[in-house]
Amino acid sequence: MKPAVFDYHSPADLEEALRLLDEFGYDAKIMSGGQSLIPMMNMRLARPQVIIDINNISELSYIQVTDSVIKIGGLTRHYQVEESKEIERVCPLLTEGMKLIGHSQIRSRGTIGGSIVHADPTAELPVMMTLLGAEFTLASPDGKRTVTTDEFFLTYLTTTIDMNEILVSIDIPIPSTRTGYAIDEFTLRKGDFAIVLAAASVTLSEDGTIASASLCLGGVDGVPVLLEEVTEGMIGQVPSTELIAESCEQIADLVEPEPDIHASSEYRKDLCITYAKRVLERAAERAALL
Amino acid sequence: MTIGSSVKRIEDPRLITGQGQYVGDIKLPGQCEAVIVRSPHAHANILQINTEKAKNLPGVCFVMTGEDLPTDLDPIPMRLAPNEALTKALQYPLAKGKVRYVGEPVALVIASSRYIAEDAADLIDIAYEPLTPITDVHKSILPETSLLHPEIGSNDLFIIHSKKGNVDELVEKCPYVLEEDLYVQRHSGIPMETRGLLATIEENGRLTVYGPTKVVHFNIQILAKLLKKNIKDIHFIETDVGGGFGPRGEFYPEDYLIPYAALKLGRPVKWIEDRLEHMKATNHSREQKHHVVVGFDETGKIHALKDEIFVDTGAYIRTHGVTVPVLTQGMFAGPYDFEALEFITHVVATNKTPTGTYRGPGRFEGTFVRERVIDMVAKKLNMDPTIVRERNLIQPEQMPYSNGISALGQVVEYDSGDYPQILERARLAMKWEEFADKKLQARRDGKIIGLGFAMFVEKSGLGPWEFCEVEFAENGRLICKTGLADIGQGVETALAQICAEQLGIPYSNVTVLHGDTDEIEKGNGSFATRGTVVGGSAAWYAAEALKQKLLSFSSELHGFTKDELDIKDEWIIQVSGGQKICPLAQIIVECQKQGIELREKYTFSIDHMSYPYGIHAAEVAVDSETGKVKIEKYYIAYDVGRAINPMLVHGQLVGGMAQGLGGAIYEELKYDETGQLITGSFMDYLLPSSMEVPEIDIEILENSPSPLNPLGVKGAGEGGTVAVAPAVANAIVNALDQYPIHITSLPIRPEQIRDAIKKGIVTNEVEPL
Amino acid sequence: MTQSNSKEITLTVNGKQYTTSVEPRMLLSDVLRDELGLTGTHVGCEHGICGACTITMDGRPVRSCLVFGVQANQAEIRTVEGLAEPDGSLHPLQEAFWEKHGLQCGFCTPGVLMSACHFLEQNPNPSREEIREGISGNLCRCTGYQNIVDAVEMAAEMLNKNKKSEEETSDLEIVHSGRKVEV
Incomplete structure (x- = not known):
């Protein structure tokens, strides 16, 4: 389990990284945290000819919180988001969700951009980003473009990112004040990739009715799935266990998860309903406390 | 007094400071490193192997295939429970013309570093002709299935039959009969350190091998015999070892190949198995199908038990011979006095990794089947399962007690023990008498809880x-x-x-x-x-x-x-x-x-083994919406005769329990129908972490010292493992007594539990006569 | 393919600076073990699950099998060999692992110690459940974890006591957290 030979470049700034990426094209692979790529290289399932290591590009590592948006640099590490008091204040979902990612060793090294670009549909970050309506800024030698999660995630481990692009920044809108969040997942062991993962947000109006709500599931399809059908009927109503349970029943008709050795399709579906209910209830409870 | 006190270990100071010396830590001047090229096919003919490109890679010093093995080389012999009939199913260090499991060694590559050796391994070109893989014991023994070892004449390689009394006659007379199929899945010891060897030739021409363990003096004899060398010309040195559990330390193909290559090359050769190799190359264990028939009466007394067992032994017979099947039979009856017993055990070949022992071999499997059956009998009679146990236990005054079945060349004769007492202890410790009320209260609070017991007898010494x-x-x-x-x-x-x-x-x-x-x-x-x-x-x-x-x-x-x-x-x-x-x-x-x-x-x-015994009890809470099980309380009482160091005994039991829990809920070496191992990494083969293993209450008892040795000791190594699966399963079934749950196979999956809950409450499962 | 694309790196391990030339593909775990001879860091799976190879890099626990040696250029690394004092006094964690029988085969131990060390820095007064969470990235096949949790709990107490007595005695006296390795 030793990686095959590769050429190694460790550019000091984004410009150089983009130049190298342009030069080597499909032979090159960006190395960010490496927590998914290096295992694949150790197993020789991935054999990039060229590694462009962006770990020294300090300009890509930052957290900025303004009144309306959280900006996170692509190279920012999981633990930095997990431990950021600012983020916990404005978007506690991220704090809660980061703790579900692997174990502390993984979070020391893994990066936000890396996880998003890896696009594992059972991973926490793609689901959270989708729920939160994040936008990703991709840089290439030709400039920058910004894409939504819907445009970005295409299917399993596949995104719209071009061969010569790097995810440099993530923008997460900060929602109105009375929004409660929750994320939870079903794993056989703590820290494993989830069998089913659910995240929800519920925003309450002054009168205690639901102003808006959203629900995103992971592990049910090739990309995180935003289930507007489930939440749109809840708007204008007072949150209750019954309302949430009733709304979530339709999930069985909305998702068709693939079976694997750990869970059948039926069971995953069943777990989706359970976890959807759990996160929606929790999010509503939390919103009520704000 | 030193014996009996929990003194700190003398091994530890080195190990906690990073000064341990495991085989991978040793580096000799001029050493090179080996990689084994393994079969990607479960069953295939090898048509051609082209090693040219690999040999030409700079840094490569040696490449060999099955054809390069000495023509007079013997296969790797059996160490335990050897049997003449099975010698035709032994494994050679490298495949000759045919591969029979994914992971079978096909070629050996040695280079200046492991990195380069892996590069070279990639360059070896092997043409295979795939054959139909056999992945199921029942299909394996069908007449139309091709034979894995034609010289034996059947894939049912060996049948072990032993009996006491006349089961059929007694079953006939019994008012109740229960017939069940149960399955224990393939899993194994999986020590944290993989295997490894470092072989070198000393100046005086002697061969020194670092890395052998477990049965060093036995393995040196095997190596001498295979290499046709005088045993005096070989020196084995055991290093620190990162866990044994049964598989580690047996004689494997690499135990021949690495010393052989060192002799050929005249320089040190090191081989450290990587984790992906380990999962398919090192002995698997446990996979058994049981068909049990028990006859019992309305008091819960079991009169006769018959079990036909199909052991999936994998592609070859390895060093353990038929140890596991034999122990399964010999220890099956556990702490109970059954009047008649009969076992027919089939040792069946399949296209999977060969098997051997794993902590509690045969007892983990047998205990699961037996202790589940006891609870099924109780359920059928609507009785307290601990009463059914009590009514069948061997009484202290029956000691020494022979169960009439032999294991490892001796009839099983329990030396000492007070089984009813240990059952009573567990009932008290777990507050069994009050549990029905507790459960009812929990149910009112919307919680599903259950309590299960499993008794066992171990063998040691x-x-x-x-x-x-x-x-x-x-x-x-x-x-x-x-x-x-x-x-x-x-x-x-x-x-x-x-x-x-x-x-x-x-x-x-x-x-x-x-x-x-x-x-x-x-x-x-x-x-x-x-x-x-x-x-x-x-x-x-x-x-x-x-x-x-x-x-x-x-x-x-x-x-x-x-x-x-x-x-x-x-x-x-x-x-x-x-x-x-x-x-x-x-x-x-x-x-x-x-x-x-x-x-x-x-x-x-010593001629006879000593038999420690004990009981496991688990209290579980079931998440009704997911089927996930949480162990709220876990208790083990174990009588080891005498504990030299209670702290170490305690450590053995807790650690053993964690492995048993892995086998009960998490771990499975699962194959698909093409014979591919689909849980071959730590991503899919789920070893329990600190979040899954609960706190465990241990009672170490010294009530029944062994009369067979001067210290009175019985072994402590395996009792923590063998009864976890039935204790947890019985607890789950107890928790879900209103639901149609029937646990007969491992690992117990939350999905199965959730399914039962979804089906809804069934009021009365007790069937009439 | 061979040494042609090797890079020179300088890194500090347990306070000592090393400069060595490594192939980019060489894992940090292999650099530590093979190039620097620090074999206390063990390799158990090489795909980032078992945690045996855990070290701290710039103060954070990382799996050294999931970092390339070249990426540790200029990094500050601590391994199990750097836990005890130079005079051999054990770190409280080491002492507690010995006292509480927190290891059997010892193979996973260095990684567990490094994870626990960082964990206690972050959370000096953990509950047992938090300890379990804190070491959940390290698999152990021998102990069933219970004694490891006991040991981390004990080490937390020792560290807190040391901290307290250090505060009390100000800087006049050096309080050693452990004692010499003696059986």
Whole structure:
């Protein structure tokens, strides 16, 4: 389990990284945290000819919180988001969700951009980003473009990112004040990739009715799935266990998860309903406390 | 008193500071590294192997395939339970013309580093002709299925049949009969350190091998025989070992290939198995299908039990021969007195990794089946399962008790034990009498909880003998040389305590040597929970002989009779009154001055095994919406006769439980229908982490010392593992007694539990006569 | 393919600076073990699950099998060999692991110690459940974790006590957290 030979470049700034990426094209692979790529290289399932290591590009590592948006640099590490008091204040979902990612060793090294670009549909970050309506800024030698999660995630481990692009920044809108969040997942062991993962947000109006709500599931399809059908009927109503349970029943008709050795399709579906209910209830409870 | 106290381990200071020396830590000048090219097919003919490109890669020093093996090479023989009929199914170090499982060694590549060796392995071009893979025992033995070892004439390689009384007749007479199919999945020991070897040729031409463990003195004989070398020309050195559990330390293809390559190359060759290799190359274990028939009456008394067992032994017979099937049968009856028993065990070949022992071999499987069946009988009669157990237990006055079935060449004869007492203890500890109320209350609170029990009898102290040599070195330290191996279980500390007890010295003044074939003249090694029982007894007697020598010398020197003297706290004392006569150190120096050799050897022989016994109990809470099980309380009571170091016994039990829990809920070496191992990495093969293993209450009992050895000890290594699956399963079934749940296979999956809950409450499952 | 694309790196391990030339593909775990001879860091799976190879890099626990040696250029690394004091006094964690029988075969131990060390820095007064969470990235096949949790709990107490007595005695006296390795 030793990686095959590769050429190694460790550019000091984004410009150089983009130049190298342009030069080597499909032979090159960006190395960010490496927590998914290096295992694949150790197993020789991935054999990039060229590694462009962006770990020294300090300009890509930052957290900025303004009144309306959280900006996170692509190279920012999981633990930095997990431990950021600012983020916990404005978007506690991220704090809660980061703790579900692997174990502390993984979070020391893994990066936000890396996880998003890896696009594992059972991973926490793609689901959270989708729920939160994040936008990703991709840089290439030709400039920058910004894409939504819907445009970005295409299917399993596949995104719209071009061969010569790097995810440099993530923008997460900060929602109105009375929004409660929750994320939870079903794993056989703590820290494993989830069998089913659910995240929800519920925003309450002054009168205690639901102003808006959203629900995103992971592990049910090739990309995180935003289930507007489930939440749109809840708007204008007072949150209750019954309302949430009733709304979530339709999930069985909305998702068709693939079976694997750990869970059948039926069971995953069943777990989706359970976890959807759990996160929606929790999010509503939390919103009520704000 | 040293024996019986929980002293700290003498092994630890090195290990906690990073100074341990595992085989991978050793680096010799000029060493090169090996990689094994393994079959990607479960079943295929090898048409052609092209190694040219690999050989030409800079840094590569050696490439060989099955065709390069010496033509007169024998396959790897059986170490335990050898059987002539099975010699036709043994494995050669490299595949010859045909591969029979994914992971079978096909070629050996050696290069200046592991990195380059892997590069070269990628360049070896092998043409295979795939054959139909056989992945199921029942399909394997169908007449139309092709034979994996044609010389044997059947894929049902071996059938073991043993019986006591007439089961069929008795079953006929029983008012109740239960017939069930149960399955235990393939899983294994999976130590944290993978296997590894480092072989080198000394200046005098001798072959030195670092890395053998467990059965070092046995394996050196196998290697000498396979290499056709004099055993004196080989030197095995055991290093620190990162866990044994059964699979580690057996003689595998690499144990031949690496020394062979070192001899060919004349330079040190190192091989460290990587984790992906380990999952498919190192022995698997446990996979068995049971078809059980039991006859019982309305009181819960079981009169007769018949079990037809299909053991998926994998593609070849390895060193354990038929140990696991034989132990499954021999130990199946556990703590119960059944009038009639019959076992028919089929050892069936399939295109999967070959198998061997794993902690509690045969007992993990048998205990699951038996203890589930007991609960099924209870359920059928609507009885308390602990009462059904009670009504069938062997009574203390029946000891020694023979269950009439043999295992490892001897009829199973339990030496001592009070089984009803240990059951009662567990009931009290778990508050079983009050549990029905607790459960009802929980149900009112919307919680589903359950409590389950599983009893077991273990075996330990397999002979035939073990060796120990003790000697006072010039610096006054006691050197204890044992034939045992240290696979991480604390053998050094336990033996040091035993020697220290005899000789009245601190255990920290004892240095224990093991696993070095130049230093230790003979040994049988560490397996079958025999270390403390057999090796400990050898140490006890060797140290006693040395003590007698010291006392006799002291008596002459100081004018006492030998019987008047003893050694205590490093002093020669007078027994009556405890008066100090002379420091022990002085006597040692005096002996050395006079040329009296302070060295004694002892070989302890034993014909019969000793049988520790115990009970597991689990209280679980079930998440009704997901089926996930949380163990709220776990209890083990285990009678080990006598605990040399209770802390180490406790550690063995808790650690053993974690492995048992893995087998109960998490771990499975699962194959698809093409014979591919689909749980071949730590991503899919789920070892329990600190978040899954619960806190465990342990009661170590010393009520039934073994009469078979001077220490009264029985082994402690496997009792933590064997009864976890049925205890947890019975607890889940108890929790879900309103639902249609029927656990007959492992691992227990939350999905199955959730399914039962979704089906809804069934009011009364008790069937009429 | 061979040494042609090797890079020179300088890194500090346990306070000592090393400069060595490594192939980019060489894993940090292999650099530590093979190039620097620090074999206390063990390799158990090489795909980032078992945690045996855990070290701290710039103060954070990382799996050294999931970092390339070249990426540790200029990094500050601590391994199990750097836990005890230079005079051999054990770190409270080491002492507690010994006292509480927190290891059997010892193979996973260095990684567990490094994870626990960082964990206690972050959370000096953990509950047992938090300890379990804190070491959940390290698999152990021998102990069943219970004694490891006991040991981390004990080490937390020792560290807190040391901290307290250090505060009390100000800087006049050096309080050693452990004692010499003696059996």
